[in-house]
Amino acid sequence: MQVRFEHVRADYQLGPIRTANVINDISAELPTGTFTAIIGHTGAGKSSLLKLINGLLLPTAGEVHVGGLMINVKGEKQILNQVRKRVGMVFQFPEAQLFAETVEQDIAFGPINFGFTPEQTKQAVRESLDKVGLSADLLERSPFSLSGGQQRRVAIAGIMATSPDVLVLDEPGAGLDPEGRKKILSMLKCWHNEHKATTLLVTHDMDDVATYADNVLVLDHGRVASYQSVRQFFSDEDRLSELAIDMPEPLRVQRRIEQEKGIKLSQVSLTRSELAANLIKEQLL
Amino acid sequence: MNGSPILSVKDLSFRYDIRTDNYALSAVSFIVKRGDWLAVIGDNGSGKSTLARLIVGLVEPEQGSIFINNCILNEQSKWDLRKKVGIVFQNPDNQFIGTTVQDDVAFGLENLNLDYHEMEMRVFQALKLVDMYQYRDKDPSQLSGGQKQRVAIAGVLALQPDLMIFDEAFVMLDPKSRRELLNVLKNIQKKINLTILSITHDREEAAVADQLLVLKAGELIEQGTPQEVFQKNPDIEPPFAEQLRQELKRKGIEVPDGYMTEDELVAWICR
Amino acid sequence: MNKLILGRYFPGESYLHRLDPRLKLVAALYFIGLLFFVENGQGYIWLFLFTFLLMRLSGVSYSVYFKGIRPLIWLILFAVMLRVMFTGGGTIYFSLGPIMISRFGLLSGFYTFSRFIMIILISTIVTLTTKSIDLTDAIHALVKPLRLMRIPVDDFALMLSISLRFVPNLLDETQKVMDAQRARGVVFGEGNLIEQMKKLVPIVLPLFVSSLKRAEEMADVMEVKGYRSGVKRSSFRQLKWHLRDGVAIICIIILTLGVSFFNNINFVLLFNI
Numbered sequence: 001m002q003v004r005f006e007h008v009r010a011d012y013q014l015g016p017i018r019t020a021n022v023i024n025d026i027s028a029e030l031p032t033g034t035f036t037a038i039i040g041h042t043g044a045g046k047s048s049l050l051k052l053i054n055g056l057l058l059p060t061a062g063e064v065h066v067g068g069l070m071i072n073v074k075g076e077k078q079i080l081n082q083v084r085k086r087v088g089m090v091f092q093f094p095e096a097q098l099f100a101e102t103v104e105q106d107i108a109f110g111p112i113n114f115g116f117t118p119e120q121t122k123q124a125v126r127e128s129l130d131k132v133g134l135s136a137d138l139l140e141r142s143p144f145s146l147s148g149g150q151q152r153r154v155a156i157a158g159i160m161a162t163s164p165d166v167l168v169l170d171e172p173g174a175g176l177d178p179e180g181r182k183k184i185l186s187m188l189k190c191w192h193n194e195h196k197a198t199t200l201l202v203t204h205d206m207d208d209v210a211t212y213a214d215n216v217l218v219l220d221h222g223r224v225a226s227y228q229s230v231r232q233f234f235s236d237e238d239r240l241s242e243l244a245i246d247m248p249e250p251l252r253v254q255r256r257i258e259q260e261k262g263i264k265l266s267q268v269s270l271t272r273s274e275l276a277a278n279l280i281k282e283q284l285l
Numbered sequence: 286m287n288g289s290p291i292l293s294v295k296d297l298s299f300r301y302d303i304r305t306d307n308y309a310l311s312a313v314s315f316i317v318k319r320g321d322w323l324a325v326i327g328d329n330g331s332g333k334s335t336l337a338r339l340i341v342g343l344v345e346p347e348q349g350s351i352f353i354n355n356c357i358l359n360e361q362s363k364w365d366l367r368k369k370v371g372i373v374f375q376n377p378d379n380q381f382i383g384t385t386v387q388d389d390v391a392f393g394l395e396n397l398n399l400d401y402h403e404m405e406m407r408v409f410q411a412l413k414l415v416d417m418y419q420y421r422d423k424d425p426s427q428l429s430g431g432q433k434q435r436v437a438i439a440g441v442l443a444l445q446p447d448l449m450i451f452d453e454a455f456v457m458l459d460p461k462s463r464r465e466l467l468n469v470l471k472n473i474q475k476k477i478n479l480t481i482l483s484i485t486h487d488r489e490e491a492a493v494a495d496q497l498l499v500l501k502a503g504e505l506i507e508q509g510t511p512q513e514v515f516q517k518n519p520d521i522e523p524p525f526a527e528q529l530r531q532e533l534k535r536k537g538i539e540v541p542d543g544y545m546t547e548d549e550l551v552a553w554i555c556r
Numbered sequence: 557m558n559k560l561i562l563g564r565y566f567p568g569e570s571y572l573h574r575l576d577p578r579l580k581l582v583a584a585l586y587f588i589g590l591l592f593f594v595e596n597g598q599g600y601i602w603l604f605l606f607t608f609l610l611m612r613l614s615g616v617s618y619s620v621y622f623k624g625i626r627p628l629i630w631l632i633l634f635a636v637m638l639r640v641m642f643t644g645g646g647t648i649y650f651s652l653g654p655i656m657i658s659r660f661g662l663l664s665g666f667y668t669f670s671r672f673i674m675i676i677l678i679s680t681i682v683t684l685t686t687k688s689i690d691l692t693d694a695i696h697a698l699v700k701p702l703r704l705m706r707i708p709v710d711d712f713a714l715m716l717s718i719s720l721r722f723v724p725n726l727l728d729e730t731q732k733v734m735d736a737q738r739a740r741g742v743v744f745g746e747g748n749l750i751e752q753m754k755k756l757v758p759i760v761l762p763l764f765v766s767s768l769k770r771a772e773e774m775a776d777v778m779e780v781k782g783y784r785s786g787v788k789r790s791s792f793r794q795l796k797w798h799l800r801d802g803v804a805i806i807c808i809i810i811l812t813l814g815v816s817f818f819n820n821i822n823f824v825l826l827f828n829i
Contacts, residue, residue: 084741085741091732091735097733110740113742158740
């Protein structure tokens with residue numbers, strides 16, 4: 001399912017203070033099946049952009065298209081409900097949304113709200129629990145009795161249970177140890193591939209961008225500062241430093257070697273094995 | 286004074302629930318020398334954070350003892366010993382007590398009942414050390430996660446502790462803030478000869494330590510310099526440069542044997 | 557929830573922002589007291605002029621203040637109606653059973669209206685220009701004498717300031733949890749009362765859990781930083797008296813003189829009739 005922004009603007013009103021144009025005229029098209037990383041500094045509008053996709057934040061101008069559905073300033077309830085059914089949203093620290101008595105009830109919450117029948121719900125719960133790598137004997141446990149990592153998985157299962165076509169992820173690995181992080185992200189990537197989902201990932205970690213995403217969309221002061229493929233994006237050294245964006249670890253080491261040797265490798269290395277291969281290919285060793 | 290033990294932990298065991306055999310820590314012993322940087326690594330649930338809570342006296346050991354500056358930690362001595370030991374926790378929001386940056390840094394000083402001018406001076410110095418002085422009037426909602434952690438560090442520095450503990454204090458930060466904060470910390474450590482105990486699962490953070498402890502399911506399974514630990518335990522994921530060295534080796538390149546830091550590896554490639 | 561202006565702080569550097577919070581608090585209470593002594597139109601106009609001057613000085617646009625009155629306007633009008641309809645005296649323009657509209661009734665309605673509006677405006681001015689922590693400090697300073705009665709004023713003040721410090725976090729978290737549940741298909745503000753109450757569970761419960769966790773972590777932080785209830789602590793936050801605070805006091809004296817001046821004129825006029 002394609003996601004398309006057309007001249008979208010949005011702002012926040014908090015009491016007497018109005019933050020104008022948190023999103024300032026954004027137009028972008030995310031084709032079906034792509035994995036897009038959204039990056040930018042704190043306050044660049046990343047969370048607002050995510051919220052626009054399922055109408056948690058309504059545009060003050062412009063249109064957001066999700067598949068055949070369109071959200072504009074009116075934000076009709078029926079359309080919003082249909083959109084939310086199609087969009088799965090994993091917020092930062094999603095375990096903060098757990099509330100039910102049992103894991104099963106918590107995962108079933110979304111499916112029931114979206115009108116799944118009891119049988120469909122039951123099946124959806126089991127499937128998604130399996131997808132996130134938890135065993136079925138947790139179903140009767142209280143979500144609050146689980147470890148932090150398990151809670152996160154349950155929360156994610158609750159979102160996957162409705163089999164969304166668009167998956168929106170806000171730093172799904174935040175706060176976990178490196179192994180836990182890697183597991184969660186590769187699990188989400190697998191799901192993305194299997195469902196041919198359109199996925200958006202907000203992250204500060206450029207290694208995640210390099211490892212998982214196809215495209216990068218850079219936000220800066222509510223505008224799209226850059227939107228291109230991951231490889232192209234990281235090749236443009238000047239633009240990276242202009243936007244003050246980190247490099248993935250392998251690329252940073254590559255640049256360091258290049259600088260000290262006074263040479264330039266023909267390709268950018270996005271992963272460790274690419275860097276190793278590039279070093280060997282260019283006979284630097 | 287450098288080299289003398291500032292913290293020694295002897296045969297420490299702890300269970301959260303004494304009805305089970307589930308030890309969060311069992312028979313852990315080690316020593317931290319003054320001026321050292323010691324990192325404790327291990328996965329979630331390995332007992333790292335329990336260790337930190339024990340050392341600052343938030344929980345009491347079931348067995349074993351903790352000595353700070355050769356003085357045993359117990360219910361009576363903990364209030365005095367806490368003046369020597371500071372801790373920075375994981376969540377930047379939940380440890381911001383004051384309403385503004387400087388109020389927060391002053392909180393611990395108020396508890397010591399210091400007079401205003403002494404507080405003012407210490408707050409100034411601490412905020413300068415973490416480079417946050419220009420933000421002294423801001424409230425937490427105007428700060429990023431990294432900035433809040435700097436304030437938390439300043440709040441501990443202002444107490445002029447001998448030992449500073451970081452309990453996964455950088456885990457909630459983005460990689461860039463993490464790196465910056467680590468550099469700030471390295472500089473501070475050099476400047477004021479601080480002893481640091483950092484509990485972490487970040488490999489790069491572990492690699493800057495003088496000594497590394499590895500905890501697994503409550504037991505201390507390894508202890509040594511980062512080089513020794515990473516070399517002896519291939520199942521512990523090393524920092525990126527070492528990973529690259531191993532990868533090159535697997536691909537048949539004749540790299541030097543043994544653990545290499547990034548500087549060493551780059552120097553070797555550019556030789 | 558976001559419409560209510562009263563009680564919010566508007567960041568700024570205006571003259572009013574920089575005034576001593578103790579002074580602002582006492583002056584606002586004094587002003588509200590003064591309102592009840594004024595018994596004539598000129599006096600109210602004089603007070604209104606002063607109020608508008610303060611609004612101007614606060615650096616916040618007038619529209620913000622009027623937006624603040626809007627949610628309360630029906631309540632005010634209702635009170636005014638009662639006043640108008642059940643007060644007799646002077647020329648009677650209309651009457652029906654116990655209900656009448658008289659000259660005195662209209663005047664008294666106008667006074668009631670003016671008092672309500674000014675009470676709201678003055679309190680809004682104070683809260684818009686004073687950080688909640690400064691207000692806490694001011695209250696703390698003003699109730700300090702209660703220490704003599706062995707009331708733990710300092711602990712209460714710290715409790716209050718910590719609670720206030722976490723209000724934005726709590727609002728933020730509420731917003732986040734609500735968003736997360738809306739994304740899972742909850743539609744708020746629909747259905748009957750019981751259904752609506754049920755929908756609160758997925759919001760309130762997670763907030764409760766996270767607040768408890770937060771409180772625990774904070775208690776840990778406070779403890780390791782040496783906080784012990786009942787042990788004497790010093791205070792880093794100091795309220796200082798500046799020249800501008802003196803100027804403000806002079807303004808308040810002028811205001812009071814003005815009010816008594818108008819009250820006197822009225823007094824003289826009444827005497828002549």
